[in-house]
């Protein structure tokens with residue numbers, strides 16, 4: 261049920277985006293009658309707004325209107341609208357991947373990949389590292405104020421990941437700095453290998469060391485909780501971690517990055533190609549995503565400077581942090 265809700269939410273938010281777009285794949289269908297009816301048979305026209313059950317070739321499962329297309333007999337289970345026996349549709353013990361009927365048991369959180377039905381840290385996944393807050397001791401190792409005469413420290417933090425050093429801005433005259441400084445995006449493997457952190461008091465001439473350089477190996481529980489700390493006798497500083505992906509790009513085996521339920525998520529990539537009808541973002545193949553084109557949901561090509569649109573289309577912003585190719 262939660263899945264259904266999430267899908268509806270996505271549909272509406274993407275619908276809003278679509279309203280601002282001028283994009284149409286193909287022509288609109290001929291659903292509006294011009295009144296030319298030669299048959300003399302009035303038929304049984306459904307009232308506008310009434311839900312029309314849609315089972316197509318399905319023998320079981322949801323009919324799209326809250327009803328069912330049929331029940332399966334015996335120990336058969338409904339798999340994609342067909343009754344199948346010999347599989348259980350059971351996801352017990354699995355948090356991701358497919359069950360033995362081939363139905364998905366769920367997708368892993370961003371930054372994680374599915375291994376044998378369990379979600380594990382994806383070492384190739386990208387994470388944003390943000391220096392949030394800290395606490396600095398009132399006095400330095402000589403038991404005196406950090407600044408003369410009696411001044412509070414002006415702390416900044418330097419971080420080295422995979423050989424690249426970067427330093428935060430300075431938080432002037434405070435024992436409780438609040439930097440909220442984004443150090444950028446780093447591969448999980450580099451965080452696991454170790455982050456070198458040093459904490460300094462900025463001075464006019466030589467800066468004072470608050471915490472000399474130490475190496476922190478980011479652990480599984482740090483990724484799970486979304487933060488880690490660095491501390492020494494004179495200070496503790498806090499970092500937040502959040503997994504990121506880029507819409508349209510592959511992110512792990514068989515997965516791609518989609519805009520999904522108001523965020524970015526690495527989901528099992530769909531098989532529908534650009535221009536094909538779709539129902540949810542991840543129905544589309546790597547490099548595409550599902551949007552309302554005005555006359556229905558279609559897979560649009562995700563584009564960027566490095567991945568331009570071809571032919572008679574242009575790269576247009578969806579308003580959700582990514583762009584898609586829109587027919588001119």
Ligand SMILES: [Ca+2]
Pocket residue numbers: 406407408461462463468
């Ligand atoms: Ca000082």
Ligand SMILES: [Ca+2]
Pocket residue numbers: 407411412413414432433
């Ligand atoms: Ca100061």
Ligand SMILES: [Ca+2]
Pocket residue numbers: 406407412413414461462463464
């Ligand atoms: Ca200072």
